[in-house]
Amino acid sequence: MKAVCYMGVEKMTVETVPDPTILNPRDAIVKITSTCICGSDLHLYNGFVPTMEQGDIMGHEFMGEIVEVGAGIKPENLKVGDRVVVPFTIACGNCFFCKRELWSCCNNSNPNYWIAEQMMGFSPSGLFGYTHMMGGYAGGQAQYARVPYADVGPLKVPEGIPDEKLIFLSDIFPTGYFGAVNADIEPGDTVAIWGCGPVGQFAIRSAFMLGAERVIAIDRFDYRLRMAESAGAQTINYEDVDDVVQTLKDLTGNIGPDRCIDAVGMEAHGHGLIHFMDRVKQKARIETDRPFVLRQAIQACRKGGTVSVPGVYAGFDDKIPLGAFMNKGLAMKGGQTHMMRFMKPLLEKIQKNEIDPSFVISHKVPISKAPEMYKVFRDKQDNCTKVVLDPWADGAIAA
Amino acid sequence: MDEVARIRIGDARGGNSRSMDAQRWGALIGGSALAIYGITRRSPLGVALATGGGAIALLGSTQKTRSQSTSAWTSVLINCSPQEAYKFWRGLENLPRFMNRLHSVTVLDNRRSQWVAIGPIGREIRWEAEITEERENEYIAWRSLPGSDVEVDGRVEFREAPADRGTLISARMQFRAVAGKGSAFANSLNKAASFAMRQDLRRLAALMESGEIPTTEGQSHGARDFVTGVMRLADPTRPIRPGSQLKEVYETRKGIA
Numbered sequence: 001m002k003a004v005c006y007m008g009v010e011k012m013t014v015e016t017v018p019d020p021t022i023l024n025p026r027d028a029i030v031k032i033t034s035t036c037i038c039g040s041d042l043h044l045y046n047g048f049v050p051t052m053e054q055g056d057i058m059g060h061e062f063m064g065e066i067v068e069v070g071a072g073i074k075p076e077n078l079k080v081g082d083r084v085v086v087p088f089t090i091a092c093g094n095c096f097f098c099k100r101e102l103w104s105c106c107n108n109s110n111p112n113y114w115i116a117e118q119m120m121g122f123s124p125s126g127l128f129g130y131t132h133m134m135g136g137y138a139g140g141q142a143q144y145a146r147v148p149y150a151d152v153g154p155l156k157v158p159e160g161i162p163d164e165k166l167i168f169l170s171d172i173f174p175t176g177y178f179g180a181v182n183a184d185i186e187p188g189d190t191v192a193i194w195g196c197g198p199v200g201q202f203a204i205r206s207a208f209m210l211g212a213e214r215v216i217a218i219d220r221f222d223y224r225l226r227m228a229e230s231a232g233a234q235t236i237n238y239e240d241v242d243d244v245v246q247t248l249k250d251l252t253g254n255i256g257p258d259r260c261i262d263a264v265g266m267e268a269h270g271h272g273l274i275h276f277m278d279r280v281k282q283k284a285r286i287e288t289d290r291p292f293v294l295r296q297a298i299q300a301c302r303k304g305g306t307v308s309v310p311g312v313y314a315g316f317d318d319k320i321p322l323g324a325f326m327n328k329g330l331a332m333k334g335g336q337t338h339m340m341r342f343m344k345p346l347l348e349k350i351q352k353n354e355i356d357p358s359f360v361i362s363h364k365v366p367i368s369k370a371p372e373m374y375k376v377f378r379d380k381q382d383n384c385t386k387v388v389l390d391p392w393a394d395g396a397i398a399a
Numbered sequence: 400m401d402e403v404a405r406i407r408i409g410d411a412r413g414g415n416s417r418s419m420d421a422q423r424w425g426a427l428i429g430g431s432a433l434a435i436y437g438i439t440r441r442s443p444l445g446v447a448l449a450t451g452g453g454a455i456a457l458l459g460s461t462q463k464t465r466s467q468s469t470s471a472w473t474s475v476l477i478n479c480s481p482q483e484a485y486k487f488w489r490g491l492e493n494l495p496r497f498m499n500r501l502h503s504v505t506v507l508d509n510r511r512s513q514w515v516a517i518g519p520i521g522r523e524i525r526w527e528a529e530i531t532e533e534r535e536n537e538y539i540a541w542r543s544l545p546g547s548d549v550e551v552d553g554r555v556e557f558r559e560a561p562a563d564r565g566t567l568i569s570a571r572m573q574f575r576a577v578a579g580k581g582s583a584f585a586n587s588l589n590k591a592a593s594f595a596m597r598q599d600l601r602r603l604a605a606l607m608e609s610g611e612i613p614t615t616e617g618q619s620h621g622a623r624d625f626v627t628g629v630m631r632l633a634d635p636t637r638p639i640r641p642g643s644q645l646k647e648v649y650e651t652r653k654g655i656a
Contacts, residue, residue, distance in 0.1 A: 005621030015621040023618065024611045053630075055621035072610060092609035095478055096564065108605040111613045114598060114636060126613065136656055138618045146618060149609065 002391065003142035004370045006056045009047030012371040017057070020138065020146035025072025028150030030086060034163040035062040035140050037370065037387045038088075038171055039197045040312045042378045043266060044131070048282065048289075049314045051115060051133040059141030060088035060128040061170040063163060069150065077151035084154035086140065086147055087339030088171045090126040093152035097125075104336035109149060110135040119315055124336055141370060143391040155343040158351075164358035165350055167388065168202070173357050174342040176202025176263070179310030180210050181342075182333040183259035190214040192248055192257035192300060193233070194293040196224035198360045198386045199310055200263035204233045205355060207261070216251060218244060220269065223383040227359070238270075245300045256302030265311025268292035274319060281318065288315030298324050298332075309334035360386045366393030468550075470573040471592035475600035478565040479607045481557040485536045487607065488555060488568075497602035497612065500595055500638050511544070514551075521639045524548045550575035570600060591635065598636050615656035628653030 005015045020029055038061050043049050063085040069078055078084075091098050091106035098106050106125035110116060115133045116123035126148070129139015138146065147154060157166050176199045185191060191207045193200050196219035207215050208231070217228035218236045225235040234251070241247045248257055266289035269275075274292070281287035297307050298321050307330055325332065349355050362385040365373060373387045477484060487493055491512050495501040502515040502523065510530045518524040526547030532540040540554040552573040560567045574592070605612050631637070631652035632645070639648055 001619070003619065003621070007621065013621070017619045017621055020619050021617065023614055023616065026609070026611060053627045054624040055627070057620060090613075092605070092613075094608045095604070096476060099478060107601075108609050109613050111615055112636075113601060114594075135613070136615050138615070138620060142619075148613060 001143040002367055003057045003138075004059060004367065004389075006044060006052050006058055007054055010045060010375075012045065012058065012374050014368055014370060015055075017142075019144050022068060022070045023146065024148060025070045026149050026151055027070040028066050028073060028078060028147045028154070029068040030062070030064045030084060030140075030145050030147055030154070031067045032062045032064040032140055032143055032145060032391050034064070034167045035059050035142070035367075035389045035391060036167060036170075037061075037141070037373060037377055037389070039199065039377075040130070040265070042374070043312060043314070045374050045378060046267065048266060049131050049133075050119075050288070051112075051131040051136075053132060053136075056129065056132075056136070057138040057142055058129045059139035059145075060130055061167065061172070062086055062128075062140030062145060063157070063167050063170060064145075066150075066154075067144070073151045078154065078156075082154075082156050083159060085157055085166055085169045085343065086128070086145070087153045087155070087169075087174075087343060088128055088130075089124075089153070089336055089339050090128065090135065090137065090148050091152050091340065092149050098152070101338055101341050103338040103340045105338075112136055127336070141367065141389060141391075143367075153340065155340075155347065157347060161350070162358075164361060164364075164388065165356055166347070168198075168357040168360065169343050169346060169350075171337070171339075172198045172360070172386075173202050173346055174339055175199050175310050175337045176204075177206040177209075177342055177346060178335070178337040179203040179261050179263060179308050180206035180212075182306075182308035182310070182335070183207070183261055184306045184331070184333075185210045185212050185259055187211045188213045189258040190216065190252055191259045191261065192216045192218065192297070193228075193261045193263055194218045194268075194297060195263035195265075195311065196221070196228045196235075197263065200224075200261075201227055201231070201360050201385070202357070203261050203263050203310065204228055204231050207259075208232060209349075209354075212259075216248065216257060221380055224385060227385065244296055248300045252302070256300055256305065258302050258305045259308065260297035260301045260305065261308045262293045262297050262311045264293040265309075266290060266313045268294075270296075278318070287318050289313045289317045291317040291320060295319065295321055298330065301328065301330055303328045303330075305330060307332045310337070361388055363387045365389060367391045368394055468573055468575040469592050470571065471596040472569075472571040473593060473597050473600060474567055474569040475597075475604050476560055476565060476567055477604045477607050481536045481559050481566045484557045484566045484568055484607065485539075487603075488557075489533075489539060497606055498599045499602070499636065500599075502640075512541075514543075517638045517640060521643050526551055528553075548577065550577055568600065568603070570596065572596065594635060618656050620654070620656065623653045625653075631655065 001019045002014055003017050004012055007013050044052055066080050066082045089104040090109040091103040092108040095107040104125050109126035110123045112132050112135055113123040126135030126137055128137050180203050189212050191212045193203050196217050204215050204217055215233040217233040218238055219225050220237055220239045228235050236247055238244050268290050270292040278290035282290050301307050367389045370389055376382055377384045377387055491504045491506055494504050500517050502517055505513040512528050514526050514528055516524045526543040526549055528541045528543050530541045538556040543551040555570040558567045602612050628649050632649050
């Protein structure tokens with residue numbers, strides 16, 4: 001089959017690799033009909049998340065049709081022919097964490113638990129195509145993928161709804177929604193959201209769904225800010241203002257946004273000396289992340305407010321204003337998304353036409369174009385917001 | 400405190416008192432005396448004496464004794480009943496399913512069993528064990544019998560965790576080298592024993608809770624490189640199997656997952 005492989009920093013190639021096979025009783029094989037490049041894949045492309053290896057198959061946003069199931073899967077849970085969206089987190093369904101719906105904290109699904117444990121104390125669940133620290137599972141930017149614990153994760157979806165409306169249930173829609181849920185939004189709240197990429201866009205819409213009065217979106221690309229405005233958000237282009245924190249104070253009666261959402265993560269852009277230091281330290285691998293946005297969010301948040309972090313951070317960060325966090329009485333929440341908690345309710349919203357997630361798509365291309373699209377997406381060329389790949393275009397034939 | 404934890408703390412205390420032997424006391428007292436004398440001299444020679452004496456005292460007090468025994472202790476919370484956990488463990492032939500360094504366990508009778516483990520560079524280490532003490536659904540203790548390659552003491556306890564959290568399994572194992580090939584095995588375990596035991600119990604949890612042990616071995620991937628092969632060779636979670644050649648292991652592991 002064809003698969004997008006990580007062959008080194010800024011080096012993705014489409015390789016022909018063997019089709020996946022069932023390795024464990026609760027595995028299934030899915031024939032992929034649509035798959036995407038996620039903003040978080042760009043952190044891997046740029047080489048900032050440790051434990052990628054040459055030859056790793058990329059991708060964690062995919063959907064398709066079940067073509068094979070393992071002996072341990074009951075037909076009432078999943079069978080050949082089912083159309084499914086596969087969540088990017090892998091969960092066993094029966095451990096302490098799964099039983100508490102903390103699906104992305106599953107204790108069993110990461111075979112390389114011990115590596116993540118060195119960095120984080122404990123390991124989150126295994127993820128598709130996202131470093132060996134997170135399990136080393138082959139990803140879904142391919143024609144087929146093996147899905148472990150397939151009777152827990154994949155969401156069965158009905159025919160008749162196009163892939164474009166459903167594919168983002170695999171990650172970014174629930175992730176934006178989870179970012180907003182974690183912000184503990186109350187009626188009347190002003191929510192500031194850093195980053196108007198795909199997750200930020202869904203966080204903006206989710207914040208309104210959850211009762212936000214006002215959403216202020218922050219980015220530096222006008223086309224992304226316009227997309228935020230179309231959802232009803234006020235916007236700040238941070239390159240046009242001297243000080244984002246001061247601007248947010250000025251906009252909120254000097255109270256500050258009640259809830260702040262960092263939908264940017266470890267590769268934040270910014271300016272000034274501290275941002276420059278972050279860049280140097282990240283390049284030198286002294287600091288894994290550039291937490292520029294997180295600092296601003298903590299500074300800007302109103303006293304007693306909430307900072308929610310759906311943006312990906314990988315390791316150890318400097319100059320986090322813990323004094324502000326403590327003295328202002330903030331709450332801070334993060335996490336990979338507990339996918340199985342949100343996929344079904346959000347599917348219902350799509351079915352009821354409350355939202356059409358396909359608004360975020362800017363590019364639909366054959367999988368053979370994936371390597372160049374990584375660069376286009378990273379460099380925000382061609383007004384790129386979201387790339388959907390068709391694994392079967394270009395006349396590729398099933399092996 | 401449960402029996403496993405109590406025993407471990409007891410071991411540590413015993414180890415300390417044994418380790419403060421005459422030689423180390425000598426270094427500590429002699430070195431300190433020299434250092435104090437040196438300091439009171441207030442001269443270049445005094446500085447030298449003080450420095451040297453201090454170093455001797457420091458070395459004496461921190462020098463590690465060569466312990467012949469290795470013990471590992473940990474616990475794991477598993478979402479199952481103590482009955483299920485006990486039953487699975489008491490079927491001793493199940494143990495190699497989640498204990499990576501264990502090649503096989505053959506049950507000889509109700510109390511005795513033959514164990515084969517994988518030693519350094521894939522050498523086989525054998526011992527015969529007998530169950531010394533057990534209470535159904537609560538604990539099992541065993542130890543190796545004379546004539547084994549290594550002396551082993553083990554104990555595992557199963558206790559119901561509060562608020563429907565399942566079962567807390569506490570396990571302890573102690574290895575002591577006997578003459579011959581067992582000593583290399585016991586020594587190699589010094590650092591690795593606790594790590595290996597945590598990995599083993601994590602696999603046990605996956606097996607009990609999800610019915611399988613998660614893996615990526617055998618999945619598809621693009622071409623691997625030299626770096627990956629070397630890293631995988633040193634993977635502490637994958638002991639090298641008996642009789643295998645390093646070059647073969649390198650080639651296999653490079654493309655394992």
